[in-house]
Amino acid sequence: MPEPVLHVSDLVAGYGRQPVLHGLSLHVDPAEVLGLIGPNGHGKTTLFRAISGLIPAWQGAVRFLGEDITGLRTPLIAERGLVHVPQGNHLYPDMTVLENLHLGAYAPRPRKEWRNTLEQVFALFPRLAERKSQRCRTLSGGERQMVAIGCGLMGQPKLLILDEPTLGLSPRLKGELRDAIGEIIASGVQLIIVEQDPEFLRRLTTRQVFVEEGLTRDDFVSGSLEHGKIMEMYFGMD
Ligand SMILES: Nc1ncnc2c1ncn2[C@@H]1O[C@H](COP(=O)(O)OP(=O)(O)OP(=O)(O)O)[C@@H](O)[C@H]1O
Ligand SMILES: [Mg+2]
Numbered sequence: 001m002p003e004p005v006l007h008v009s010d011l012v013a014g015y016g017r018q019p020v021l022h023g024l025s026l027h028v029d030p031a032e033v034l035g036l037i038g039p040n041g042h043g044k045t046t047l048f049r050a051i052s053g054l055i056p057a058w059q060g061a062v063r064f065l066g067e068d069i070t071g072l073r074t075p076l077i078a079e080r081g082l083v084h085v086p087q088g089n090h091l092y093p094d095m096t097v098l099e100n101l102h103l104g105a106y107a108p109r110p111r112k113e114w115r116n117t118l119e120q121v122f123a124l125f126p127r128l129a130e131r132k133s134q135r136c137r138t139l140s141g142g143e144r145q146m147v148a149i150g151c152g153l154m155g156q157p158k159l160l161i162l163d164e165p166t167l168g169l170s171p172r173l174k175g176e177l178r179d180a181i182g183e184i185i186a187s188g189v190q191l192i193i194v195e196q197d198p199e200f201l202r203r204l205t206t207r208q209v210f211v212e213e214g215l216t217r218d219d220f221v222s223g224s225l226e227h228g229k230i231m232e233m234y235f236g237m238d
Contacts, residue, residue: 003066004029005159005190006051006082011060013050020046022214023060028159028192033185035205036194039234043214044194045087048161052084053077065158079107081158085148085165087194093137097128100136100147104154114154120187121150124180142173146180153184160184162193166200178204198230 004027014020020043028034036044049055051062053074061070064082078084091100101121105114122129125146131139136147145165152160162181166174174197181204185191195201201208202223210220210233220233 002030005065007063008051009061011050011062012058013046013055014058019058020214021050024215026209026216028190032207033190033205034192035201035208036192036211037196037198037201037208037230038211042212044211045163047211048084048163052082052161075107078155081156083152083155083157084161085152085163087163089144091136091144091147094135096133096135097147098132101150101154104151107155110154110156117154117156121153124183125150142169145169145177157189159190159192162191164194164196166195174200198226
């Protein structure tokens with residue numbers, strides 16, 4: 001068996017003294033696109049923060065491309081090709097689309113090649129090319145999400161982590177974003193994505209994991225993402 005691209009083992013992390021992840025393990029094999037689903041507040045974002053070095057791992061380990069990255073600082077993790085697009089709006093509102101995208105290419109290799117990558121981002125999101133001189137605070141929610149994903153791509157990721165990219169978007173925009181994410185996958189970038197919409201995840205990902213109370217749920221069968229099943233798991237309803 002080839003080594004997983006990402007291997008999270010027995011991860012414990014949280015805030016203050018309160019653990020949120022209670023020994024969570026997870027892996028992403030080569031060519032896999034992993035989907036995460038689970039109720040609000042059960043640790044999905046916290047998992048991503050711990051993987052990308054934004055908060056420390058209290059116990060356990062994170063390996064990426066065969067190397068231990070536990071405890072590395074976020075920029076060094078991104079430089080290795082593990083790039084995290086956080087949940088919500090984390091753009092610089094008074095900077096333009098172009099300036100925000102440029103910042104995504106801060107690591108040495110992406111910085112050298114930023115013009116080429118920018119062309120690719122604009123090909124994926126033509127609307128951003130049209131609005132490249134616009135300040136981000138004046139963009140629509142959908143456009144901001146495109147900039148956020150674009151910033152992630154500017155870092156030339158091997159594995160891109162997307163945390164609820166379609167939160168609050170209209171069905172039409174959600175469909176547009178799903179197509180764009182499909183193109184990112186087709187271009188050879190691996191993905192971990194959190195989404196609350198089972199159908200969205202089913203169409204984009206090759207395997208799904210259910211996160212509950214800071215752990216992955218062992219009895220969750222990947223590929224069984226039907227609305228009724230998910231409601232049952234969220235709320236214990238039949
Ligand atoms: N900065 C923080 N300081 C203290 N507690 C936090 C912080 N961020 C998150 N938490 C707590 O950690 C727990 C897990 O939150 P997390 O954001 O990881 O959940 P989630 O599964 O991503 O939820 P959602 O689906 O709503 O995004 C929650 O109880 C939350 O209140
Ligand atoms: Mg979250």
